[in-house]
Amino acid sequence: MSYPTRALDCFALAKELRIRHYENVMTARERGSLLVCGGVVLPWEIVEGFGEVEFFEGEPYGSAVAAHPELAAASVEATDAHGYGRDVCPYARSYWGAMFLNRTPWGEFPKPHFAVQYHHAHCGTNDKWFRVLAEHFDVPYYSIDYPRLRTATGTLTLAQLERYTEYLKVQYQDFIRWGEKVTGRTYDDERLIRALVNRRRAQQLWGEVCEMQKTVPAPLNLRTLYALMAPRVLCATRREGVEYLTLLRDEVQERVAQGIAGQAEERGRFMHDFVAPYVAMDIIKHMESYGAALVISLYICNWGGGIRDDGSWGLIYPFETLGGRPPANREEALRDIAHWDIQRDSWLKMFSCQARVSTALQFVEDWKCNGVIFHINRGDVGGMLGVLNARAALKERGIPTMIYEASATDRRDVDVVKVKDQIDAYMESLDLKALG
Numbered sequence: 001m002s003y004p005t006r007a008l009d010c011f012a013l014a015k016e017l018r019i020r021h022y023e024n025v026m027t028a029r030e031r032g033s034l035l036v037c038g039g040v041v042l043p044w045e046i047v048e049g050f051g052e053v054e055f056f057e058g059e060p061y062g063s064a065v066a067a068h069p070e071l072a073a074a075s076v077e078a079t080d081a082h083g084y085g086r087d088v089c090p091y092a093r094s095y096w097g098a099m100f101l102n103r104t105p106w107g108e109f110p111k112p113h114f115a116v117q118y119h120h121a122h123c124g125t126n127d128k129w130f131r132v133l134a135e136h137f138d139v140p141y142y143s144i145d146y147p148r149l150r151t152a153t154g155t156l157t158l159a160q161l162e163r164y165t166e167y168l169k170v171q172y173q174d175f176i177r178w179g180e181k182v183t184g185r186t187y188d189d190e191r192l193i194r195a196l197v198n199r200r201r202a203q204q205l206w207g208e209v210c211e212m213q214k215t216v217p218a219p220l221n222l223r224t225l226y227a228l229m230a231p232r233v234l235c236a237t238r239r240e241g242v243e244y245l246t247l248l249r250d251e252v253q254e255r256v257a258q259g260i261a262g263q264a265e266e267r268g269r270f271m272h273d274f275v276a277p278y279v280a281m282d283i284i285k286h287m288e289s290y291g292a293a294l295v296i297s298l299y300i301c302n303w304g305g306g307i308r309d310d311g312s313w314g315l316i317y318p319f320e321t322l323g324g325r326p327p328a329n330r331e332e333a334l335r336d337i338a339h340w341d342i343q344r345d346s347w348l349k350m351f352s353c354q355a356r357v358s359t360a361l362q363f364v365e366d367w368k369c370n371g372v373i374f375h376i377n378r379g380d381v382g383g384m385l386g387v388l389n390a391r392a393a394l395k396e397r398g399i400p401t402m403i404y405e406a407s408a409t410d411r412r413d414v415d416v417v418k419v420k421d422q423i424d425a426y427m428e429s430l431d432l433k434a435l436g
């Protein structure tokens with residue numbers, strides 16, 4: 001049976017917002033805006049409090065440059081030439097290479113005013129990434145120490161939660177004082193609160209989109225979701241990001257009501273874990289050529305939900321430390337951000353093995369998946385944590401899995417012929433035939 005499909009109205013807006021974001025980054029200095037470099041999971045709403053500012057986040061650059069194969073290849077080779085190994089984070093290698101070459105798809109690599117990033121015990125690249133950048137440009141750098149959260153059960157006691165939240169909040173306070181010194185600007189608490197309200201709303205709206213993927217047929221396919229996700233990642237602290245996500249959520253709701261599918265054939269439903277192989281999206285198309293609908297991914301859901309107290313995955317309603325009301329001042333805002341970052345944010349928690357296993361099992365059930373396809377993104381130390389444990393747990397329960405090695409940013413690390421052979425074997429084992 002084939003399902004009706006329809007192009008998405010919001011697609012053009014998503015593209016426009018992504019282009020505008022990078023235009024703003026490239027012109028920040030000439031417009032008198034601050035330009036700040038850092039990792040994508042930072043609480044950028046705190047940086048918003050410094051006034052007119054643009055963010056040049058690390059990881060999304062890798063996916064953006066994948067559409068420019070010559071530059072993508074030249075960037076990772078330039079990083080090799082600077083002595084960094086091929087097993088270093090693929091996103092960092094792509095970003096550093098662009099910096100070493102002084103090239104981006106939109107012009108020269110812009111010099112930031114400062115850089116900020118987490119120091120994270122589970123991934124050494126996090127902190128190193130922006131230290132290298134700060135040394136390269138000779139600009140100030142602030143490192144936020146994210147506490148190591150591993151516990152025997154994978155969940156925190158109330159005392160641990162309290163201690164870690166305070167530890168992070170104090171650093172956010174210090175970062176603001178430091179930022180005032182290095183920029184000479186006075187921090188604006190109202191901007192912080194506005195940006196935080198936007199970011200939480202964006203999280204919720206994107207979460208609702210992901211929830212609707214549970215419908216049969218799924219209203220969106222995975223390649224579309226990757227493209228639609230960009231404004232959620234790049235503009236979540238801004239009004240235009242929330243407006244876009246509201247339109248998107250409404251449009252997806254309408255598709256569900258009318259039975260519009262992301263792809264005409266949905267002969268099997270799969271979770272694709274984790275990052276996309278952005279430099280080789282023909283791999284994903286090959287899966288779709290069997291009528292495989294890749295309906296969800298933890299990577300995509302991270303921008304919409306969070307880890308609940310019992311370790312399960314779900315939508316988290318904003319400002320739980322404040323009984324649901326927005327913060328009234330800097331102290332409340334920073335505390336709520338720190339609480340989210342410690343207790344809810346699955347990126348920052350870096351997926352304890354327990355959480356990886358339980359979310360994989362939950363996703364298969366909730367999103368009605370017939371199997372799970374794992375992408376081992378070479379060099380992505382943090383993102384790959386617990387993947388093999390999740391695979392083993394799924395296998396124990398008889399859920400068919402496939403694993404392939406590739407890369408988000410380095411085409412040299414992708415053997416497309418081999419991966420397609422693996423896909424053929426996996427799909428045939430599930431009795432799925434290539435569509436005619």
Ligand code: SF4
Binds near residue numbers: 091382
């Ligand atoms: S978690 Fe993965 S993507 Fe993030 S910095 Fe570490 S290696 Fe890179």
